[in-house]
Amino acid sequence: GQNIDQPTEMTATEGAIVQINCTYQTSGFNGLFWYQQHAGEAPTFLSYNVLDGLEEKGRFSSFLSRSKGYSYLLLKELQMKDSASYLCAVRDSILTGGGNKLTFGTGTQLKVEL
Amino acid sequence: KAGVTQTPRYLIKTRGQQVTLSCSPISGHRSVSWYQQTPGQGLQFLFEYFSETQRNKGNFPGRFSGRQFSNSRSEMNVSTLELGDSALYLCASSPSRDRTLSYEQYFGPGTRLTVT
Numbered sequence: 565g566q567n568i569d570q571p572t573e574m575t576a577t578e579g580a581i582v583q584i585n586c587t588y589q590t591s592g593f594n595g596l597f598w599y600q601q602h603a604g605e606a607p608t609f610l611s612y613n614v615l616d617g618l619e620e621k622g623r624f625s626s627f628l629s630r631s632k633g634y635s636y637l638l639l640k641e642l643q644m645k646d647s648a649s650y651l652c653a654v655r656d657s658i659l660t661g662g663g664n665k666l667t668f669g670t671g672t673q674l675k676v677e678l
Numbered sequence: 679k680a681g682v683t684q685t686p687r688y689l690i691k692t693r694g695q696q697v698t699l700s701c702s703p704i705s706g707h708r709s710v711s712w713y714q715q716t717p718g719q720g721l722q723f724l725f726e727y728f729s730e731t732q733r734n735k736g737n738f739p740g741r742f743s744g745r746q747f748s749n750s751r752s753e754m755n756v757s758t759l760e761l762g763d764s765a766l767y768l769c770a771s772s773p774s775r776d777r778t779l780s781y782e783q784y785f786g787p788g789t790r791l792t793v794t
Contacts, residue, residue, distance in 0.1 A: 595781060597781070597783075599785075605787070606682075606768060606785035606786060606787050606788055607721070607768070607785045608785070609782065609783065609784065612781040614781075651720075651721065653721075656734075663709075663726050663728065663733040663734040663774075664709050664711050664726050664728075664733075664734070664770075664772050664774060664783060665711070665723050665726060665734040665736070666711075666713075666721075666723060666783070667723065668713075668720055668721035668722070669720070670719075670720040671720060671721075
């Protein structure tokens with residue numbers, strides 16, 4: 565099975581940089597995902613890491629260390645609209661029949677203030 | 679390209695009843711996954727269907743079931759509803775082809791189920 569931990573809440577200032585951490589313990593691993601979810605809306609895909617290192621996509625970057633079971637999502641030049649819940653999710657290994665099964669953390673509620 | 683659609687968007691049922699929710703994936707997507715989201719447990723995987731076959735199953739009781747049709751549309755059914763089944767039910771579609779996995783999973787808007 566999978567166990568995923570991320571902070572419950574974070575607060576940051578508009579224009580600043582924030583890093584949301586995620587640690588996981590897994591019996592199999594085939595990729596780590598970050599999703600953004602605004603209140604009352606569906607989660608939207610932000611990033612995917614399957615190999616160690618940093619993936620950059622505009623204002624968002626995601627890092628993965630498989631040996632440490634650790635990932636972070638970095639948000640730069642924060643905007644008010646970035647206030648949302650950020651979900652870390654791990655996909656099971658193909659070898660354990662993972663398919664597209666994602667195990668989600670409980671999410672980090674980010675509040676961006678002026 | 680139309681996104682993932684789910685019907686109905688809102689539903690109120692009584693304990694003991696059964697309910698069927700529907701999900702239409704993005705055109706061309708053959709994988710459909712279902713998730714339950716509650717404030718206490720977060721997003722939890724229910725099951726995944728690919729080419730009309732259940733490929734994965736989460737840790738939910740047998741009251742939760744699903745199926746997929748030849749056009750990739752999927753339904754999930756919950757029988758003998760309990761108060762704890764009140765949740766947002768989300769489906770996600772993916773363009774997985776055969777056993778090749780795609781990292782793209784697109785979520786629908788969800789069905790908000792309230793059990794009274």
